[in-house]
Amino acid sequence: MLKQFKTLVAIAVLFAAGVIITTTAAADAPVVPDSTRLSTGLTPLAQLLDLMDTDRNGKVSKDEFMRFMEREFDFADTNKDGQLDPVELKNLLHHLTHPAPGLPRVRK
DSSP, rough: OEEEHHHHHHHHHHHHHHHHHHHHHHHOOOOOOGGGSOOTOOOOOOOHHHHHHTTOOOOOHHHHHHHHHHHHHHHHHHTTTSOHHHHHHHHHHHHHHOOOTOOOOOOO
């Protein structure tokens, strides 16, 4: 259980670092043209916020973030062994940074 928690925290840190880097870079970048928006009309970062922000206050609480990451971990753990191997982790990072507009997401 502790090992699983450490893995979840490590994924959360990697994801948070990616968001910070992306947000910092985006602050200096020009406005994103509409052609890079997903079919939902949202940028990937806005779509992730939409998926995580279950109380719709425009912010992601630690609880919302951890619930989201736990669901993502469960989704990524394709062999259901409670651990992410390098391939599963790579797929998870791709999944988090490239949210697919056509795939349904279940909110809990």
